[in-house]
Amino acid sequence: MPRGRRRTELLMLAFAVGVVLFAYANVGFGLNGKLPAGLAEYGLAFAAIVLVAHLAVRKLAPWADPLLLPLAALLNGLGIVMIYRLQESGRNGNPGVQISTISGSTTAAQVMYSAVGVAAFIAILFFIREVRVLQRYTYTLGVIGLILLAIPAVLPDSLSEVPGTGAKIQIAVGGFTIQPEQFAELALAVFFAGYLVAKRDVLALAGRRFLGIDLPRARDLGPVLIAWGASLLLLVFESDIGTSALFFGMFVAMMYIATQRTSWLLIGILLFVFGAYLASKLFSHVGARFTEWLHPFTAANVFCNPTPAAHCVSSYQLVQGLYGMGVGGILGSGLGHGQPYFTPLVQSDFIMTAFGEELGLTGLMAVLLIFGLMVQRGLRAAVAVRDPFSKLLAGGLAFAIALQVFIIVGGVTRLIPLTGITTPFLSQGGSSLITTWALIALLMRVSDTARRPAPQPIQDEGMTQVVRAG
Amino acid sequence: MNRALFRLSLACLVMFVLLLININYVQAFEAGSLASQPGNARTFNQQFQYQRGSIVANGAGGPVTIANSLPVKGSAATSGNTTFQRHYPGGAAYAPVTGFDSVYGATGIESAYQKYLAGTAPSLTVHNLISLLTGKPKQGATVYLTVSPKAQEAAYQALASDGGHDAAAVAINPSTGAILAMASVPTFNPNRLTTLNGTKFVKIDNELLANPAQPLLNRAINATYPPGSTFKIVTSAAAFSTGKLANQNSTLPAPQPLKLPNGNLLNNDGDETCGDGNPPVIEAFWLSCDTAFAGLGIKLGGAELTNQATKFGWNDANLTIPMPVSPSNLKTVPDASLTGMTAIGQYNDTVTPLQEAMDAAAIANNGVLMRPYLLESVQAPDLTTISSTTPSVLSTPVSASVASEITAMMIQVTQNPEGTAFATANSSVAGVEIAGKTGTAQNGINNSGLNDAVFTCFAPASDPKIAVGVMVQGGGFGADAAAPIAVKIIQAYLGVH
Numbered sequence: 001m002p003r004g005r006r007r008t009e010l011l012m013l014a015f016a017v018g019v020v021l022f023a024y025a026n027v028g029f030g031l032n033g034k035l036p037a038g039l040a041e042y043g044l045a046f047a048a049i050v051l052v053a054h055l056a057v058r059k060l061a062p063w064a065d066p067l068l069l070p071l072a073a074l075l076n077g078l079g080i081v082m083i084y085r086l087q088e089s090g091r092n093g094n095p096g097v098q099i100s101t102i103s104g105s106t107t108a109a110q111v112m113y114s115a116v117g118v119a120a121f122i123a124i125l126f127f128i129r130e131v132r133v134l135q136r137y138t139y140t141l142g143v144i145g146l147i148l149l150a151i152p153a154v155l156p157d158s159l160s161e162v163p164g165t166g167a168k169i170q171i172a173v174g175g176f177t178i179q180p181e182q183f184a185e186l187a188l189a190v191f192f193a194g195y196l197v198a199k200r201d202v203l204a205l206a207g208r209r210f211l212g213i214d215l216p217r218a219r220d221l222g223p224v225l226i227a228w229g230a231s232l233l234l235l236v237f238e239s240d241i242g243t244s245a246l247f248f249g250m251f252v253a254m255m256y257i258a259t260q261r262t263s264w265l266l267i268g269i270l271l272f273v274f275g276a277y278l279a280s281k282l283f284s285h286v287g288a289r290f291t292e293w294l295h296p297f298t299a300a301n302v303f304c305n306p307t308p309a310a311h312c313v314s315s316y317q318l319v320q321g322l323y324g325m326g327v328g329g330i331l332g333s334g335l336g337h338g339q340p341y342f343t344p345l346v347q348s349d350f351i352m353t354a355f356g357e358e359l360g361l362t363g364l365m366a367v368l369l370i371f372g373l374m375v376q377r378g379l380r381a382a383v384a385v386r387d388p389f390s391k392l393l394a395g396g397l398a399f400a401i402a403l404q405v406f407i408i409v410g411g412v413t414r415l416i417p418l419t420g421i422t423t424p425f426l427s428q429g430g431s432s433l434i435t436t437w438a439l440i441a442l443l444m445r446v447s448d449t450a451r452r453p454a455p456q457p458i459q460d461e462g463m464t465q466v467v468r469a470g
Numbered sequence: 471m472n473r474a475l476f477r478l479s480l481a482c483l484v485m486f487v488l489l490l491i492n493i494n495y496v497q498a499f500e501a502g503s504l505a506s507q508p509g510n511a512r513t514f515n516q517q518f519q520y521q522r523g524s525i526v527a528n529g530a531g532g533p534v535t536i537a538n539s540l541p542v543k544g545s546a547a548t549s550g551n552t553t554f555q556r557h558y559p560g561g562a563a564y565a566p567v568t569g570f571d572s573v574y575g576a577t578g579i580e581s582a583y584q585k586y587l588a589g590t591a592p593s594l595t596v597h598n599l600i601s602l603l604t605g606k607p608k609q610g611a612t613v614y615l616t617v618s619p620k621a622q623e624a625a626y627q628a629l630a631s632d633g634g635h636d637a638a639a640v641a642i643n644p645s646t647g648a649i650l651a652m653a654s655v656p657t658f659n660p661n662r663l664t665t666l667n668g669t670k671f672v673k674i675d676n677e678l679l680a681n682p683a684q685p686l687l688n689r690a691i692n693a694t695y696p697p698g699s700t701f702k703i704v705t706s707a708a709a710f711s712t713g714k715l716a717n718q719n720s721t722l723p724a725p726q727p728l729k730l731p732n733g734n735l736l737n738n739d740g741d742e743t744c745g746d747g748n749p750p751v752i753e754a755f756w757l758s759c760d761t762a763f764a765g766l767g768i769k770l771g772g773a774e775l776t777n778q779a780t781k782f783g784w785n786d787a788n789l790t791i792p793m794p795v796s797p798s799n800l801k802t803v804p805d806a807s808l809t810g811m812t813a814i815g816q817y818n819d820t821v822t823p824l825q826e827a828m829d830a831a832a833i834a835n836n837g838v839l840m841r842p843y844l845l846e847s848v849q850a851p852d853l854t855t856i857s858s859t860t861p862s863v864l865s866t867p868v869s870a871s872v873a874s875e876i877t878a879m880m881i882q883v884t885q886n887p888e889g890t891a892f893a894t895a896n897s898s899v900a901g902v903e904i905a906g907k908t909g910t911a912q913n914g915i916n917n918s919g920l921n922d923a924v925f926t927c928f929a930p931a932s933d934p935k936i937a938v939g940v941m942v943q944g945g946g947f948g949a950d951a952a953a954p955i956a957v958k959i960i961q962a963y964l965g966v967h
Contacts, residue, residue, distance in 0.1 A: 253478055253481075256474050256477075256478065257471050257474045257475055257478060258471065258474075259474075260471065260473060260474045297507055319507075322496060322500075322504055323504055323505075323507070323510045323511075323512050323513075324512065325493070325496050325497050325501075326496065326497065326500060326501040326502075326504030326505055326510075327501075327504075327505065327512045327513060328497060329497055329498070329501050330497060330498055331599065339511075342511055342512060356493065356496075356497060360497065361493060361494060361497035361498055364493050364497070365490060365493065365494075368486060368489055368490060368493070369486075371486070372482075372483075372486045375479075375482050375486075376479065376482075379475060379478070379479045379482065382475055383472050383475050383476070388471060391471055391475070392471070395471075395474075395475050395478060398482075399478055399481075399482060402481075402482040402485055402486070403485070405485075405486075405489070406485040406486075406488075406489060409489050409493075410485075410488070410489060410492070413489070413492050413493055414492075414496070415488060415489065415492040
């Protein structure tokens with residue numbers, strides 16, 4: 001009889017909360033040698049949020065994977081700690097330079113977003129008792145996803161552009177901003193899963209054989225071309241290269257899971273490379289990203305070049321992030337001892353470089369491994385579940401986390417060209433945090449389904465007469 | 471579908487492995503080159519936010535702190551972090567040793583031992599880690615030098631009061647190679663360059679760079695001068711080592727004048743005859759007869775002279791103390807007449823003051839030349855020694871018996887009433903028996919310029935404790951201009967009057 005392992009989860013959660021509180025206290029000691037303000041308030045709030053999540057899982061998904069929630073809590077908590085550290089830089093008499101893009105209440109807001117994220121997490125576990133019910137809403141969610149994606153593109157720049165980045169990805173109303181594309185990720189994942197489960201037999205049909213690979217029939221190329229075109233549109237109208245790569249990658253991966261055809265994977269990769277090349281030639285802001293990646297230290301590329309221009313080459317942020325990681329070295333400067341304020345918008349896309357600077361290579365590797373473990377648990381749930389829709393959705397979502405981490409961490413560490421995208425759980429901002437909590441809820445629901453023991457048939461042997469054939 | 475999921479997890483694994491490899495590359499391997507990128511404000515700011523290690527002159531008369539970092543008053547209140555500024559209590563006297571550490575880089579010991587002083591040396595990693603864990607502020611290691619405050623200050627005072635000549639002096643402990651003094655004038659006050667204001671620094675630095683007197687040049691190791699007659703030590707060494715001369719009493723022809731193979735005539739200084747015209751080598755040496763040694767050099771040949779000089783440490787472009795030392799040059803010339811001029815240090819051979827001291831030190835140490843060095847030890851902030859210098863042999867230019875022949879000749883230079891340095895360096899003047907050799911190199915077109923004065927010596931002659939090389943550009947006679955400076959250094963170091 002399999003066990004629910006909720007006690008294991010509670011123990012791991014206590015450990016995660018302990019690590020987060022220790023790190024938070026460490027920030028205060030690092031900055032001014034005192035326990036930080038708000039240790040009790042934030043600490044209690046965070047522990048309470050996590051505890052509520054745990055109790056909800058006990059009630060709503062008792063068979064779910066015991067590791068996913070502690071991993072999510074640990075990352076969320078470390079994100080809050082780093083945002084607090086960045087908020088305090090140069091504030092309240094602490095050393096460092098004040099970061100103008102962070103306000104004095106950013107940490108409080110992030111804790112609040114965490115609460116909303118966990119509320120979304122619980123709501124999903126409450127309302128969606130089986131992931132496969134979502135299959136009914138395949139096309140509805142597909143349309144919702146596209147609308148969410150399209151909103152910022154049709155809004156005027158003043159409402160939709162993230163200041164200073166040129167990316168039109170948000171809706172700003174009265175000082176409050178949301179990034180609808182974050183929510184679109186989940187809606188589209190459901191749409192992809194539903195669509196591919198329905199069409200996978202057709203898509204898996206072999207066409208011509210070429211170089212040992214079964215190519216699909218030309219008429220089946222439609223969906224992949226549409227997804228490709230949609231992500232290119234996203235790139236063109238919203239200047240959001242990272243998200244477009246993420247969505248396209250997720251789609252191709254799910255197509256591969258559904259059909260098991262390597263040819264789809266190859267076609268996807270080829271289309272992506274071709275699209276990226278085309279975009280780099282056609283759109284100066286994409287080409288600029290390549291120049292920044294290849295020659296970040298060339299003096300002319302560090303500051304906006306040519307100036308003034310809307311989409312200039314400017315590797316300043318990338319270079320500052322790398323300097324921070326370099327100074328951090330193997331063990332890091334320690335929380336509160338570094339100078340992450342040199343990196344513009346460090347609390348957002350570049351938050352991993354702040355971890356690299358203050359916690360060093362050691363800390364950065366640990367954070368990456370937490371992400372890796374999270375992806376592994378998600379994929380495990382996908383493997384274990386029987387229902388093809390749930391399998392496809394869980395596999396796609398788990399892969400999306402891995403790809404998102406790869407795109408942003410690879411970008412800020414100069415492994416690949418930098419494309420702006422949030423770091424799941426860590427980056428400052430509510431939309432991303434809430435979406436990721438919802439994503440974790442879906443994965444946990446899938447793993448709950450997978451691990452739930454089948455109902456036992458009633459066997460009342462005492463009442464059964466065994467008739468022995470004479 | 472599970473097969474595809476397994477493959478996809480492999481793809482995820484590959485992505486994470488790539489990220490891990492890349493951050494390892496950035497933070498462990500690329501960190502150094504990132505730190506040295508121009509415009510890296512983090513490293514620029516960081517270097518003044520912890521206490522850099524001190525430099526201590528730990529030779530005789532020490533320990534004396536010659537460089538330290540002190541907190542800037544009020545810096546913690548204004549910027550949140552304590553900022554440290556470099557101070558040089560020894561000022562200009564020690565400038566050729568310490569160099570300076572500034573907002574735009576460092577020179578001298580400050581640059582050569584940057585990794586210890588800044589605390590970034592791999593051997594300090596564990597100490598830094600312990601400080602981190604115990605919450606102590608990061609601190610650099612203390613560098614102890616072999617420099618003797620007594621000898622160094624005497625050298626600087628003697629050079630500075632010499633009337634504005636370009637001059638330098640180096641003193642070595644002959645038995646170890648430890649550098650006891652290294653002074654150079656004109657010099658600079660390193661305290662002027664420690665400002666944390668970049669604009670102010672650039673202004674002062676440019677002013678020093680533009681100064682025609684070249685105050686930033688460390689003449690002791692980075693300027694070369696003609697050795698003049700001090701080269702006769704090398705010529706004699708070659709003659710004894712090759713058997714051209716049996717001992718100090720072997721005679722050699724010393725005509726006045728000497729007709730060189732190219733037909734030119736070489737005269738002795740003041741056109742004086744040298745003894746009876748065929749004197750023993752020791753007499754030619756104390757009188758410093760040019761014709762005798764030029765003739766000897768022609769007999770030895772240029773290759774032999776180069777070979778001997780190289781054994782004394784000349785022509786070595788890789789010597790570091792740890793600052794790189796400019797090579798003293800002696801190139802073989804095919805022309806016999808020019809070889810003759812080389813043998814008396816008057817052709818194109820040039821030498822650093824350090825090399826002059828090394829020549830004497832090798833003779834003093836029974837023919838064994840010790841590698842010159844400045845670093846005595848490095849001490850981590852917790853007072854454990856993390857590095858120290860073990861004296862090592864650089865070369866053996868002559869045998870012990872040849873060394874004793876040359877010692878006897880060098881003693882006569884100061885002790886024989888006819889010796890060139892008798893007046894300025896005899897035992898009653900110096901208070902100690904000095905073995906030395908004067909040099910007066912003629913200068914300028916047709917020797918119209920002022921003579922460069924050179925003196926190389928060691929003392930006490932019977933039990934050498936210090937070897938000194940002194941060079942005074944345009945100083946005049948070696949015995950008059952350079953020898954008194956060497957005597958003052960020796961007196962200060964040995965404590966005699």
